[in-house]
Amino acid sequence: MWNRQASFFNPSVQAQTSAPFDESTEISQDGLDSNTLISNLNSDASQVRPPSKSATSQSQRISPSIVVDSCRCCGTMLKYPADINKVRCLVCQTHMTVIEETREVSELSPNTVARALSYSFLKQFINQCSTKRKSAGDNYNPHEIFKPLEDMLYEAFSTFSILNSSFRLSDLTPPNYRSPNLNFNEAKKSFALLLSLPTKRPLYKLLLGALYLLKHPPSMKEPADINWLLILLEIPILPDCLISGIDSCTDGLAPDLKTSCYDILKRVIGLLSYSEKKITSRLTYWWSRLPHDEFVKKIDFINLYITFQLTRCINYELYNSIIQPGSYLNVSMSDDINFKENLNAHFIRPTSKSSDFGLFIGLPLYISSGGRRTGISSSSSFWSGKKESKEHEVKIRLQQYGDDWHLRTAGRLASFLFIANKKNKKVSDAVFYNNLVDYVNVKQDFDAWQFHASTIKHEQSTTNKDSLQLVVDYLQAETKASYLGLSSANGTLKKSSFTFCQFPFLLSLAAKISILEHEAKRMMERKAEEAFIQSLNKKMPFDVYFKVRVRRNFITPDSLRCIKSHQTDFKKLLRVEFVDEPGIDAGGLKKEWFLLLTKDLFNADKGLFSYDETSGLCWFSISNLDNDELYYLVGVVLGLAIYNSTILDLRLPKALYKKLMGQKVTLNDFIQLNPDVGHNFKRLLKLEDVSDLELFFTVSYADIFGVMHHEDLVRGGSSIRVTNENKYEYVERYCSFFLNDKVKAPFKSFLNGFQHVIGGNALSLFTPEEIELILIGEDYRNQKIDIEILKSVTKYSGFSETDTVVNWFWDYFERKSAADQRRILLFITGSDRLPATGLPSLTFKITKLVDSNPNRLPIAHTCFNELCLYVYPSKEIFESKLDKAIWYSEGFGLR
Known part of the structure; x- marks a missing residue:
């Protein structure tokens, strides 16, 4: 412990050291072009399906009579005889034509009354039906009056050629790169008009017609072929079917409407997510041009769907663990909007395992209509130093959602929105977070993601390995598969088709940090084991820590010497010692070392970095000096800071973080x-x-x-x-x-140092914006700290929150400016920045010291973010002593 007394991945993702500038091409978060994000996210699960296709062109024949293909709705792999025309998926019950047929110009029957829909046509049709209502007087039957409307809507929404040509902006202009040529406002008005009718039968028949078409989808090869799916997404009651307790319709058909809406929604998401690449590319661009509010609604809608599916998994978890201990039900057994009734889950009430979640109401507490939790996640102790409570822990296991095609298709569709946001930045990456994923066992999810990637790599390199190595790999795979629950009853390995790490933009920053912590701890333990084994072999003492011993006045050369002499120890737990200064590093000395070293390295007088006068940001200096060792040291220091969860006070541009992640600068x-x-x-x-x-x-x-x-x-x-x-x-x-x-040269040295420390897959889950956040924390230079939140996370030892000295401190803190509050935070915690996950995840403690001498100064334990105060006789003496301790401190003593 350091006492201040009066004192104070992915290896496949390689950064491009000379990436060409491209203003027009946007880059996905894994450093690949946006158009290839989806296939790369899913390649490690071996579930990438060729886009919708004909059996003769893109499906794969494994024998002259057998074809291997995949469902164009749920992506399930299918095998069927090569001589059949149609096939039905047994998972999602979609009927598909597998042999290409020439599409007729019109699919209408001779007696049809339907035509391409528009708001004016629909309103006119309803007015004609209403005329019969007036002639019938008070004895009219609304179902009979609107029967022609029901028939027309069913035929229109069950016929591809009619529905796909409805609600156009112009009959003369086909869909183009900039617009699908759809009048979405008119479609919304039309659906609202149907909802205002005295009967819901027309809307119900509309849904039934749409559901028939979705179960028998046409072959969609051009962007113009998905207009009908975009129209169906505008049905206003679709989101309501996912929220428990909301019924937009009040008559006896409400349950059927709700079920139909859910069936339509899951199929629309599936068909869009597995569309042709050129279709998804066009859809991505269309969505990138949406107004901000509409774009956010789309994200919220998909997040709500994901939240519903995860809630279903949690209800199964509770049902199995509480109602029927020891039993297990596959979540795919009941693909129904009313699944809780099938499980008798309406009897579930809060217990010691579920009281934090409120799962009995259908959606977890603290979840917004968009599926994102309204508060800050506290699932990770990476920054806060808190130990996770096991009492209320309910984690969704990989086995429960790994084969859920609803989550897989929703993740793919959300990917299109994420790419669209990269093309035309509308919202922050945090808007895509679904914090209910924090209740997933993300560490197991990450391990499964890595396991799938490693098995694929193993399969590709099998021919180059000897028999002994193959046996070792097999045994390791068996052990890993047992831990991940991937072993089937017959002993074979089955790969999950979905992991959240395939779609990392859905993971909250807290979840990603917990994964990073998980990988770092595992690497530290491995390095400690290796050091122990080597010491036994060489009969020499070993050290499980990476020890840095420096002099305060020579911090850069001493640090460089330690780093050069311990090249293999970076992934051990870091311990820092200042020469001729007392103190045991429990976190505080480490913070001090990072603070002083980065202050020296990034000093403009050092010549490594130069600062722009306008932006105040630093960049690599242009010179002919050979500073490769120092740039390598900077890279190592930044990697160690992330690896050891230490926040730095740096002013770096986003271009640096993008280059670290292998992305192009713009x-x-x-x-x-x-x-x-x-x-x-x-x-x-x-x-x-x-x-x-x-x-x-x-x-x-x-x-x-x-x-x-x-x-x-x-x-x-x-x-x-x-x-x-x-x-x-x-x-x-x-x-x-x-x-x-x-x-190029300084960045290459910097990158080598950074990658020497951070070489795991966990970092590839982060976006450049998130890397910046975990490295430098939340910057609040121009705003004051929310004192009420800070009070809520503060713990007391010897004091209570109502004691006089405590009230003096909060009053003192609240009156200070934003800059002064940063200095107080620096004195107590060793950093003037907030954790990446925000103020709620900060640990803060005020402890009472007993001493009759009123001249004693306050003490700060930066290792534990702890402020130790004496009971001073007056407020004036208290503030005087605290001022002196904060403003005249350096190292372990007064300046």
Whole structure:
């Protein structure tokens, strides 16, 4: 413990050290192009289905008479004879035509009354029915009056050619890259009109017609073929079927309406998620152009569906563990909106295992209509240092959801929204979090994800291994499969088709941090075991820690010496010692070392980094000096900070985090780093004529010594004028020159140091924004800390929350400015930043010290975020002593 007395992955994801600048191409979070995100997310589960297809073109023949294909709704692998025309999936009951047929221009029968729908046509049709109602007087039967409407709606919504051509913006304009040519407002008004009728039979027949078409879907090969699915998604009562206690319809058909809505929803999600690649690419772009509110509604809708499916898994968990101990039911056995009644789960009430969740009401407490919990997750102790309580722990096991096709299809569809958000940033990544996933055993989920990836890699490299190694791999696989619950009754391994780590944007930051902690702890234990075994073999003492012993005044050279001499110890638990200073590192010394070392390394006078005057952000300095060792040290320090869950006070641009994750940098990244030049480029690109600016493909810059340099951006650039045709290339090359080309060598050394520490798969689950958050914490430089939240997480030892000294402290803290509050937090915790998961996850403690001497100064135990106070005789003396302790402290004593 350090007492302050008056003192105070994925290995396959490789960063591109010289990634070319591309303003137009957006990159997914795993460093791959957005268009390939879905296939890469699912490849390790061996469940990637070729897009909807004909049996002769994209399905795979395993014999002359047998075809292996997959369902275009749920993705289930299918085997069927090659000579049949249609096949039915036994999982989702979808009937598919597997031999391509020529689509008729019209699918209407001669006696049909249906036509392409529009709001005006629908309103006119309803008015005609209402005319009969007036003639019938008070004795009218609404079901008979609106019978023609029921028939028309059933035929329209069960016929692909009618429904797919309905609610168009223009009959002359086909769907294009920018728009599906659908009038969504008109579709919404039409559904609202049907809901306002005195009978719900027309709406019910509409749903039945749509359900028939969904069970017998046409072959969809072009983006224009999914308009009917987009129309069905606009049915306003679809979300209501997922929320317990909400009934939009009040007559006797309400249960049937609810069931039909659920069946429609799951099939629409399935068909969209397994569409052709060119269809999903177009859909992604359409969604990227949605207004902000509509885009958020789409995310909330998918999250609500995922929340419902997970709640179903939790109810099964409670039913099996509480109602019928020792039994197990497969969640796929009852794919019904009223599954709780089938389980008799309406008898479930809060118990010692479920009282934190409120699962008996259908949805967990603290869940918004979008499926996201309204509070901050506390499932991880990575930053807070709290031990998780086992008393109320209910974790959803991998076996319960790993084969759930509803979650798999919903995850794929949510991926399209996530990619759309990357194309045109509308919301933060946190909007995609589904915090109910925190109740999933994410560590087991992560292990399964890694296990699947390793087995695929093993299968690909089997031919290069000897027989002994194959036996070892088999035994390890068997052990791992037993832990993950992947062994079937006959002893074979079965791979789960779904893990949440395939769709990491659904995992909350707290869940990802718990995974990172899980991998770090496991690696630390492995390194300790290796050190012990090596010590036995060599009969030498061993150390399970990575020990850093430095002098405060020579912190950089001493740190570099320790790092160079302990290259294999980075993944051991870090322990820091300051020469000639007392203290045992229980976390505080480590914080102090990171704080002082980064302050020195990122000092502009050091010459490693330079700062932009406008943005205040730092970037690699341009110089001819050989500082590879120091840049390597910086990379190691940042990796160690993440590995040891320590927050740093740094001002780094997002471009650095994107390059660490192997993603391309864009003009927006350059604007963040250099706003003045970047915004000028924005204006340049908007100019109609740039020939008068006399710009050439050259760049002028000053190095750290102030010496001016002139270079060509392309060969012979000094003679190439910037024109309207090449201005985009000019901006691209200019930005890439500073973000990639001129920092190639220092960034490579920095990246080597970082990857030497952080080499696991867990980091690949994070986005660059999340990496920034876990490295530097929540920045509140210009805003004060919410004192009420801080009070709620504070624990007391010797004091109570009503004691006078405690009230003095909170009054003192509340009156301080934002900058002063940061200094107080630094004194107590060793860092002036909040944890990545927010203030609620911070541990904070106020302890009472007994001493009759009123001159004693307060003490801070930064290892435990603990402030120790004496009982002072007056408020003035208390504030004076606390001021002196906070503002005149350094190391272990007063300055």
